[in-house]
Amino acid sequence: MKVFIAGGRGRVGSRLEDNLETKGIEVVSGGLEDGIDVISGKGLSEALVGVDTIVNVLNSPRFDAEGAISFFEGAIDNLTVEGERAGVRHHIVLSIVGVGEGDASEIGYYLGKVAQEKAVRSASIPATATTVTC
Template sequence: MKAFIAGGRGRVGSPLADNLEAQGIEVVSGGPEDGIDVISGKGLAEALVGVDTIVNVLNTPRFDAEGAISFFEGAINNLTAEGKRAGVRHHIVLSIVGVGEGAASEIGYYLGKVAQEKAARSSSISATIIRVTQFQSYIPVLIDQHTVEGKVLAPRTFIQPVDLGEVIRRGHRGPAPRIGSRRRSTSRRRWLCQCRASGHPRVGSRSPVVHGSDAQAAHPPS
């Protein structure tokens, strides 16, 4: 079997590539570092020769709806077009639990993921969409993003962060529509635990983590 990982040098793609190669699966990494640009199509046709499965763990720093939708749709369309010509049989797409539902339907980045899922389902290549909850390893990044004047403004949300290793182990074995931790807690509680573990300078008798009225749950990167 030969797999092409779109985003193969990223937070998810790199350990996924190691995992697959350890099982004897030939892996082609697809990213700028490999001379491949999925959005422009540069190097994509050559990289997909002989590939059986595309694993799409691409991500974008664009959190606005226009930018996110353009990126995710464009990537799916290019991967599908070149993949079909190369004889690719399956396309696995990493997405997020809850996109398009409730408050998440108003977040630009999530709208991009909704567009990505829709494009994958309607493409000419059979697709499996794996939805995961927030990565545990990304919580420190979220804390930094939501720190204002020394206080961490935690979203008023419940989260079930999952270990990246679990996603890698479970995702490659076949369809797993939803992967997440069984433990559900508030963002504030989980973030406070992370602050204490990392020695946050404001942790003491007074908590540095408060609920932010306008805080939003940020987006798990690839």
Template structure:
């Protein structure tokens, strides 16, 4: 079996490449530095020769709707066109729990992920969508994104962070065993409120930024699974945070 990991040098893609190789899967994991650009199409045909499965763990720094939509949708279209020519049979996309429900925050990046899911669902290569909650290791970066003029604005809504390795294992399992067509969600074992989680994380890091609780956009459970989901077993690395 041969897999192409689009975004294969990234936070998710890199450990996924190692995991798949350890399972005996032949992996092509190049990105921009290797001359593979999924947006311009450069190097894509060569990268996809003999590939059975594409795992799409691409990311963009664009947080505006126009930039995020054009990146995520454009990548699906190019991967589908070249993948079809190469005989790819399965396209697995990593998305985010909650973004497709229609009542999550309408920040541009999430609209890009919704467009990504929609594009891959209607594409000609059979698709699987894996939706993960926020990675535990990503919480400090998420706090930075919520910081305005030195204060952290944290909604009193649910967050259920998952350990990255458990997401990687789920993606790898989708490559080796899953029939295309599923939507699978994964979340960590504990559900918190954003503000409690942010305060505890900052205190643990000796960061004295003030956390201000703000009204969340949308329902309390907008960004946690609402139906069946895989529950990770790795707890958040800071003990004693009140659960929601």
């Protein structure tokens, strides 16, 4: 199995990479430090060659609604387009438990996470939104 971690050099991605590699899973780290820009698409098609699963732990650099929504939806769109071309079979997205419920739904960053979940669930690659409690 080969896994691409979008955001693989970050706090969550680097720990996930270590964990998967100890289990014998081949990992491709996908971050700017690796020459891969998920938002612009630079290096993405090459990085996804032979990948079975995308694990998306990217985080938005903007926390306002417009910026967060644009970032998260753009990342899903690019990962889906290039993932389809590469034959990726599954896309996992890290999200937040209860995001979009109650008063939290008015927070710009959370609106971005809700948009991310909707985008990945409606994309052509089967997906899972894995949640964590903040």
